[in-house]
Amino acid sequence: MRKYLAAGAVAAAAVLLAACGSGQVGQSGSNGSAPPPNKNLVLIPGVQAEPFYISMQCGAQAEAQKLGYTLDTSAPQKFDAALQTEKVNALGSNPPAALLIAPTDDTAMLAPIQQVANRGTKIVQVDTSLKDSSLAVSSISSDNTQGGQLGADTLAQLVGDRPGSVLVLDTIAGTSTTAARAAGFTEQLKKYPNLKALEVQFTQNEPEQAAAKVTAALAATPDLIGIFATNLNTGEGAATGLRNAGKIGQVNLIGFDASPAEVTGLRNGEYQALIAQDPAEIGKQGVDQAVAALEGKPVTPKITAGLHSITKSDLDASSQYFYKQSC
Structure with missing residues (x-):
């Protein structure tokens, strides 16, 4: 009987040692299962x-x-x-x-x-x-270049043959998306000889700076007929600048994106079109x-x-493209 007990103890020790050895070669858990995937x-x-x-x-x-x-x-x-x-x-x-x-x-x-x-x-x-x-x-x-082109085409349709200058508001130099929108817009605008793009202005993505740029452009450019804002912060700031100057509806504002404030602005006539992503x-x-x-x-x-061009006439039909404030 003592021989059998001793043999059992040796076998148990061997199993325990093997288990410890298996852990030492990098397997996770006492049963050697692989670690769960990172999800x-x-x-x-x-x-x-x-x-x-x-x-x-x-x-x-x-x-x-x-x-x-x-x-x-x-x-x-x-x-x-x-x-x-x-x-x-x-x-x-x-x-x-x-x-x-x-x-x-x-x-x-x-x-x-x-x-x-x-x-x-x-x-x-x-x-x-x-x-x-x-x-x-x-x-x-x-396709942000295409979005800028769509903005230029939309503005041209809104103003018809009327001549005038157009202000382009970009955000921060080095931002790939808005730079492409500004470049696409100014290049496409060359197809409309009655419209002339002014030098691109940067707003640092701050609505207050966008409003100030619009105020300055209105003072320096009597024939200002349109503004293209390359994102929602710039658009909201541009709308504020036009509102402060009493120029709402007199200068066509084309905004990029479709934030709740921009959609409300389009409905109220502060914007004439939105380019929604x-x-x-x-x-x-x-x-x-x-x-x-x-x-x-x-x-x-x-x-x-x-991308989708939205004007007041098709506003309600485009509600699926309106941006959210919460999930």
């Missing part, structure tokens, strides 16, 4: 509390939940490369499986995004992009491409979202 996604938009990016977040969140992933959003307080870099750096040593990001500067954001990519995170660009997009598995945005679809597609990359499925490197 955490992070969205870092351009700025917080902006209806465009809120709508994008809503689309991304819904799609992530549908596909069995989690998505956290971390947005800077202002559209600023330094503030966005802080958000990217905060991902630290626990990077997400994929990062969806709208770079606030097409050059300055390269280094911090590169650091995250070096940790194995898949990068998807949404809305804006870097000059060097090789880090990203996919980039999803509107589809940010919820951009967010959805961003998640789809990130998940495809993570799961080894085919990825589409570049996706173009739709």
Whole structure:
């Protein structure tokens, strides 16, 4: 009997030692199971509390939940490369499986995004992009050049043959999306000899600065007939400038995006047209491409979202393109 007990003790010790050895070769858990896959996604938009990016977040969140992933959003307080870099750096040593990001500067954001990519995170660009997009598995945005062209065509239809000058308000130099819109608009406007684009003015994405630029343009340009604002903050500031000068309806304001304030402004005659994007679809597609990359499925490197010209006459029929303030 003593021999059998001793043999059993030796066998048990051997099993225990084998189990410890299996743990030492890197398997997770006492049963040797593999670690669970990282299903955490992070969205870092351009700025917080902006209806465009809120709508994008809503689309991304819904799609992530549908596909069995989690998505956290971390947005800077202002559209600023330094503030966005802080958000990217905060991902630290626990990077997400994929990062969806709208770079606030097409050059300055390269280094911090590169650091995250070096940790194995898949990068998807949404809305804006870097000059060097090789880090990203996919980039999803509107065709912003086409959006600018659509704005010029819409303005030309509104003013007819009347001659005049047109102010173009951009946001911050180095912002890929708004730069493309401004360039597309000014180039397309050359097709209409009765309209002349003034030098592009930058607003630093601040409505107050946009209002001040409009005030200055009205004083210096008596024949000002139109304004093209390249995003919602610039458009809202331009509307304020026209309102303060008593020029609402006298100068045609073409805004980009369709925030609640812009939609109300179009309904009230402060805007004459809006060029609306589809940010919820951009967010959805961003998640789809990130998940495809993570799961080894085919990825589409570049996706173009739709654009829509909205005037007061078709406002109600275009409600599906209005941006949200909450999900």
